[in-house]
Amino acid sequence: MSKSKRIKLNKKQSINGWIFLAPATLMIVMLSFVPMVRALILSFQKGTGAKLSWTGVNNYVRMFSDNVFMQSLLNNFIYLLIQVPIMLILALILAAMLNNKSLKFKGLFRTAIFLPCATSLVSYAIVFRTLFSNNGLVNYFLIKLGILETGYSFLTHTTSARIIIIIALIWRWTGYNMVFYLAGLQNIDYSIYEAARIDGASTVQIFRKITVPLLKPIILLTAIMSTNGTLQLFDESVNLTFGGPANTTITMSHYIYNTSFKYVPKFGYAAAMSYLILVLVAILAFIQMRVGDRRE
Amino acid sequence: MSLAACSTPTTSDTTTKAAAATTAGADETTAATAAAGDNTLTVWCWDPAFNIYAMQEAEKVYQKTNPDFKLNIVETPWADIQTAMTVAATSGDYSTLPDILLCQDNAFQKNVISFPDEYVDLTDSGIAFDQFGAAKVAYSVVDGKNYGVPFDNGAVISCVRTDILEQAGYTVDDLTDITWSRYIEIGKDVLAKTGMPMLSMQAGESDLIMMMMQSAGASLFDAEGNPTIVDNATLKAVLTTYAELVTSGVLVQVNNWDEYIGTLTSGTVAGTINGCWILGSIQTAKDQSGKWAVTNMPKLDNVTGATNYSNNGGSSWAITANCKNVTLAEDFLSKTFAGSVAFYETILPSSGALATYIPAGDSDVYSKPSEFFQGDTIFKKITDYAAKVPKNNTGVYYYEARDAVATALTNIIGGADADTELKAAQDAVVFLMQG
Numbered sequence: 001m002s003k004s005k006r007i008k009l010n011k012k013q014s015i016n017g018w019i020f021l022a023p024a025t026l027m028i029v030m031l032s033f034v035p036m037v038r039a040l041i042l043s044f045q046k047g048t049g050a051k052l053s054w055t056g057v058n059n060y061v062r063m064f065s066d067n068v069f070m071q072s073l074l075n076n077f078i079y080l081l082i083q084v085p086i087m088l089i090l091a092l093i094l095a096a097m098l099n100n101k102s103l104k105f106k107g108l109f110r111t112a113i114f115l116p117c118a119t120s121l122v123s124y125a126i127v128f129r130t131l132f133s134n135n136g137l138v139n140y141f142l143i144k145l146g147i148l149e150t151g152y153s154f155l156t157h158t159t160s161a162r163i164i165i166i167i168a169l170i171w172r173w174t175g176y177n178m179v180f181y182l183a184g185l186q187n188i189d190y191s192i193y194e195a196a197r198i199d200g201a202s203t204v205q206i207f208r209k210i211t212v213p214l215l216k217p218i219i220l221l222t223a224i225m226s227t228n229g230t231l232q233l234f235d236e237s238v239n240l241t242f243g244g245p246a247n248t249t250i251t252m253s254h255y256i257y258n259t260s261f262k263y264v265p266k267f268g269y270a271a272a273m274s275y276l277i278l279v280l281v282a283i284l285a286f287i288q289m290r291v292g293d294r295r296e
Numbered sequence: 297m298s299l300a301a302c303s304t305p306t307t308s309d310t311t312t313k314a315a316a317a318t319t320a321g322a323d324e325t326t327a328a329t330a331a332a333g334d335n336t337l338t339v340w341c342w343d344p345a346f347n348i349y350a351m352q353e354a355e356k357v358y359q360k361t362n363p364d365f366k367l368n369i370v371e372t373p374w375a376d377i378q379t380a381m382t383v384a385a386t387s388g389d390y391s392t393l394p395d396i397l398l399c400q401d402n403a404f405q406k407n408v409i410s411f412p413d414e415y416v417d418l419t420d421s422g423i424a425f426d427q428f429g430a431a432k433v434a435y436s437v438v439d440g441k442n443y444g445v446p447f448d449n450g451a452v453i454s455c456v457r458t459d460i461l462e463q464a465g466y467t468v469d470d471l472t473d474i475t476w477s478r479y480i481e482i483g484k485d486v487l488a489k490t491g492m493p494m495l496s497m498q499a500g501e502s503d504l505i506m507m508m509m510q511s512a513g514a515s516l517f518d519a520e521g522n523p524t525i526v527d528n529a530t531l532k533a534v535l536t537t538y539a540e541l542v543t544s545g546v547l548v549q550v551n552n553w554d555e556y557i558g559t560l561t562s563g564t565v566a567g568t569i570n571g572c573w574i575l576g577s578i579q580t581a582k583d584q585s586g587k588w589a590v591t592n593m594p595k596l597d598n599v600t601g602a603t604n605y606s607n608n609g610g611s612s613w614a615i616t617a618n619c620k621n622v623t624l625a626e627d628f629l630s631k632t633f634a635g636s637v638a639f640y641e642t643i644l645p646s647s648g649a650l651a652t653y654i655p656a657g658d659s660d661v662y663s664k665p666s667e668f669f670q671g672d673t674i675f676k677k678i679t680d681y682a683a684k685v686p687k688n689n690t691g692v693y694y695y696e697a698r699d700a701v702a703t704a705l706t707n708i709i710g711g712a713d714a715d716t717e718l719k720a721a722q723d724a725v726v727f728l729m730q731g
Contacts, residue, residue: 046731048731050388062730133551133552153549156499156549245710246703246706246707246710260382263693264406264692264728268731
């Protein structure tokens with residue numbers, strides 16, 4: 001094929017490609033990027049409802065003297081630092097266990113562990129709330145087993161309320177991350193494990209020295225996704241603990257919702273808080289990629 | 297993409313979803329308002345057994361004089377109505393709103409002051425506002441103008457289980473016209489002799505606090521709209537009383553609404569203090585018929601202006617800027633909710649829907665004795681209470697103040713210093729007011 005004809009063909013294929021991409025690109029720009037830019041503009045304004053006026057970076061400065069917002073930030077980080085590592089390690093272990101060729105009913109186990117993340121966020125939060133209420137199932141068993149005299153009010157004490165949220169999150173999202181790891185594990189050649197076993201490696205050693213390093217890209221992916229999800233936590237705070245005893249379990253998104261819809265609407269301030277979440281997620285993702293994505 | 301599907305939504309997603317849901321539900325509404333012509337009105341309200349039922353009966357009453365009048369009632373939860381109002385007003389597009397909507401009394405000040413163009417001024421519409429309890433009308437009055445037609449009664453009552461009281465040697469008269477210190481005294485005795493707490497309340501909610509404040513005519517804001525959370529002797533007295541109720545065990549705190557209703561229906565408490573709309577829930581426990589009695593709430597000790605009457609909740613009808621036929625809407629509300637004793641007589645027996653329309657209180661239906669409450673004429677009683685409720689100043693930033701006080705209360709019960717907590721609460725409210 002002559003050079004000019006090839007260029008023309010490439011150009012034609014390239015244009016075709018862009019024509020196919022155009023509708024989706026247009027939609028993403030209109031429905032995602034344009035609102036994001038408008039939210040950024042909104043975050044530099046202050047006022048009630050539609051009565052907005054320019055205020056520069058005042059909202060960003062203000063939010064650090066907002067005690068409730070600072071509390072919610074702390075809560076989100078507590079969830080992030082405790083729940084995410086536990087969940088990812090658990091998902092990794094489960095994936096390694098379920099990758100065993102000779103395990104029976106693998107499909108059943110995988111489905112059972114994955115099913116929680118397919119449930120409705122609101123329903124599961126309400127169910128957990130009922131489970132841990134004063135006369136709920138958990139208290140019922142604790143009293144029956146003689147561990148407690150009367151029901152312990154899990155949701156009106158700070159530490160237990162936070163722990164309940166963490167347990168709920170682990171229950172819900174472990175399966176989701178496990179599926180990612182399982183997919184990643186399929187890419188590891190079985191002969192590597194065989195060789196390791198012949199060399200006398202124990203299960204733990206295989207896990208630590210072979211599985212985890214080879215899964216690094218997937219672990220990085222799930223870590224970033226989990227960070228993103230945990231910093232944007234909403235449903236559990238709203239439906240499980242209602243923001244918790246005296247704002248000790250409220251999340252940033254819940255507070256942003258309150259600022260927009262429950263209280264007198266301050267959309268500018270809400271937009272600024274949302275952008276802080278974006279910045280935090282971006283910084284944490286960057287750090288994680290720096291640490292985890294070193295190409296050898 | 298799976299990420300979007302499984303991850304928790306961002307704020308913009310939540311806003312978009314809320315707006316989309318409202319638009320989806322309102323599409324039929326907008327179509328209905330436009331197509332059906334002049335004699336149809338669209339109404340948004342919640343609760344099929346109460347508000348919706350009342351609207352349906354009102355429609356029938358009005359159809360007697362206007363046969364081709366039609367109402368299109370759309371069941372909408374309060375949270376969705378509030379979101380729809382906020383979204384419509386902020387975008388400037390009122391076409392998603394109905395003609396008439398039901399609005400919580402506590403939210404009137406906030407909504408009218410934040411979005412003044414969204415509601416129709418009803419002051420000179422001919423609606424007889426003087427026929428309603430003054431405190432009730434005051435909720436929907438902003439700058440001297442009326443924006444709402446009062447509806448359901450939120451007058452506070454103290455319901456007690458007379459059989460449990462009897463075991464401890466008390467009658468309902470011992471709990472009538474008393475003070476909180478006497479209530480706590482009796483409560484401790486009942487707890488000791490029967491093991492039952494007198495009250496249950498949802499933890500982290502400040503319903504009872506607000507009821508106690510209003511019973512003394514006190515508010516969290518002054519007339520100019522400044523927060524009065526610190527240096528508020530009544531609020532401090534209220535919080536101290538509440539803390540004592542909890543620590544003595546007379547009041548048991550539960551986690552959520554269902555648990556609260558559960559304590560009433562399964563009989564694990566000896567009573568409750570709440571808006572009279574709680575009667576509906578109490579009466580679902582048919583096996584407890586004849587064991588309950590109604591009286592007024594205790595009053596605060598050593599507080600000037602303390603009374604045994606207060607209010608919790610209640611809502612009023614508002615006409616939105618989207619209404620194309622305001623005259624029709626005003627006439628409809630005027631002839632039914634603000635004019636027809638027969639209407640109130642119809643809705644009372646089956647739904648227990650108590651109103652704040654004073655003339656209705658004089659009718660025979662309202663004097664009918666209730667078997668559940670040992671033959672007491674509770675409807676008449678409650679209508680009398682409603683007329684004695686002191687006015688309070690809700691304020692625009694009501695919900696901010698409520699939440700801040702609830703936080704302070706939780707910490708105070710946990711042992712924190714009251715003054716520090718109240719200062720923190722006021723700071724939180726002032727902060728949000730500045731946004």
